[in-house]
Structures are given as structure tokens and as C-alpha cells.
Amino acid sequence: METGEKKAIGAKNFLYPMPTTLVGADVNGKPNYLTVAFCGIVQASPPMIAVTLGKMHYTNEGIRENNCFSVNIPSRYMVEVTDYCGIVSGKKADKSGIFKTFYGKLEKAPMIRECPVNLECRLADTLDFGGTNEVFIGEIVESYAEDRYLCNGIPDIEKIEPIVFSMYDNNYWGIGEHLGRAWCVGKKFGENINDNRNENNS
């Protein structure tokens, strides 16, 4: 692969792609949902997820109050309502009626029926790295989906049609074409490794 001159472009969170999620919590007895892209898996087993929110958000109060929250995966058909939940704060507008809410095992982690996948999380830890955000670490106690989003019992990304976020230019994107099977397409590279090395060093 041809390479050109690398330029320092500043210390920024240039991670591509980012997910687009809706984080849910009961705040003052009502479900509230916030759009969140700062989110990632932090443990395989037991399954744990990190959700990062600006310290000033309304949702944070509910997570603290009930020690649980949800991570909901919206589909591309929900892009308008998903963006709306990022524009309008629960402090100013009641977002409890926007979606059909359901509850699971934890009873206080509201989840969105319309979202193809829901992760129900028990708050395991809260981290503060001294800056603008706080990190809620959730242990996923259950996941939910309708049958139509599953393939062999696993949510299917082609059926979910989740939303990719690109932060610094503020754009939402869909999922594109299939690029290959993991733990598989790399074998081909391994078989030709010596040719590949020479090519890289040329």
C-alpha cells in the first residue's frame, strides 16, 4: 500500500467508526433517553460496557439514583428521533413519551421497544478521569431483540441496520458492503506473508 507524508492533526478523538446508541435511565420516576457515541465494550466475560456522558447530562442523575441503565441500538430508520434525543435535554423536555418503553430484570432500566437491540446494564463502576466526562461501567445482565432481527439467535447487523457516527464532522452513516469473515480473510494474508513483506518494504 502506498504511503505519503503523515501530518500531526491535533490530539483529538478521531475514532472511526463510532457507534450511535441511545442510553436510557429512569430520572425522577420517568424514562429518559440520551444519544451517545462514546461507548465501547470493556470486558468479554462477564460482559461489560463503558458509556461515557458529559458530566452535566440529566441522564447521569438517573443512573446514579437507580444504579442501572440501558444501551439501545437504533436502526437507520430512527435517525431523526435518535438525533433529537441528542439535541434536547431531559432537563428541558420530557422525552418519556417519545418511545414505547419496556423494563427487564432490573426493573429500573428503561429500554426502547423500537430499537432492534437493547442491553440492560447494572451499574458496576463510575470512573472520572478529571475532565469533562464521566464513565459509567455497566455489566450487561440481559439483552433483548425481536425474532426478526436475529439470525441463529444472534442479532444480525444487516437486519438491525445500525447507525455509524462520525463525530467531528457531525454525520450519521449506514452500514455498507460485506468485506469478509473475521478469523478467516486474514489466513490468505498469512499464506502469502513473505510476498506481502517484500511488497511493503519495496
Next chain:
Amino acid sequence: METGEKKAIGAKNFLYPMPTTLVGADVNGKPNYLTVAFCGIVQASPPMIAVTLGKMHYTNEGIRENNCFSVNIPSRYMVEVTDYCGIVSGKKADKSGIFKTFYGKLEKAPMIRECPVNLECRLADTLDFGGTNEVFIGEIVESYAEDRYLCNGIPDIEKIEPIVFSMYDNNYWGIGEHLGRAWCVGKKFGENINDNRNENNS
């Protein structure tokens, strides 16, 4: 939006989409790269990223040794070599010659020239939630890209063509069509909020 019956599908890390990254560290004096999907932003400012690795990985030793690492964003054209770095451990194979490596400010965080975007990270914290993984929290001290991947100084997802990972079915995907502008498409929903509410409750 029509909703059907939700099914409990097990406590699993069903996050869609996940990123596909290559995490770099110098191990025993040589660059090593590992494919990582458990990765997310944990703070906006100062910019910090969480990278989660299985405890047994070779890369972890290098991160500990040098207190720094890199997160590299491969493009779809690198899907074979990216997968290869997830199949073969640095304990068994020398991966130092696969890519053209460069170094930045930290001097010991190897980065991949071929990757459109590189994040150079100082190790800020290491977390252990008692399970299979450990979490390296990196403060991003600099980011790098070639001009051809930038638009107004910001990496452009259409030029990068990053790889989306779907974990439980082991598939790589590209980025698809543009769905809308963030902080913008949601305004339309807000304007029609009363109609939308009625529709949801019908």
C-alpha cells in the same frame, strides 16, 4: 414504528456497530500490532480512549513496559492484513515487518503508516474488572493522517473507509450511505413532536 415481541437473548456484548482498530505497542524492542474491536472514547477533553485486551495478549506486555500505545484505523483495503493481526499472536510470529512503522512524540508507541488515521496514546490508567480482560486508558497526545484523508483538517470517513466489526457472527463491513447531519436531522422530529407522540401511542 411497529414493534413486536421482545425476546431475552442472553447477557452478551451485542453492540452494533463496533470499530475495527489495530493497537500498536513496542514489545521487547519491536513493534507489534493487534486487532481490537473493544475500543471506545471515554473522555472528550482531554481526549481519552479505552482499549480492552484479553489479559493473555502479547501486546499488553509492551503497553506496560513503555506506558504508551497507539490506536490505528485501518481502511477496508487492509481487511486481510487487519484480520491476520487478530489471528496470529506476537508470541508466535514476528509482526514487526508487516507494516511500515513510524513513531511520534512518545517515541515508543509504534504507528502504522498504511492506516489512514493514527492515535498516539500515553497510558493514563489500567483497569481490571475481575474478568477476562484488562482496559488500557490512553490519553491521546497526538493524531496523524495524510492530507488525502482530510477534509477541513478533519479525517473524512468517506476517504478513510474504515471497517465495521460485527463480533458474534464474525463479519467485517464497510461504511454505507449517508443518513443525515447530526444536531440537524433531529430538529425535524422536534418540530413534529406532537404528531410523532400520537403516532407512537396509537
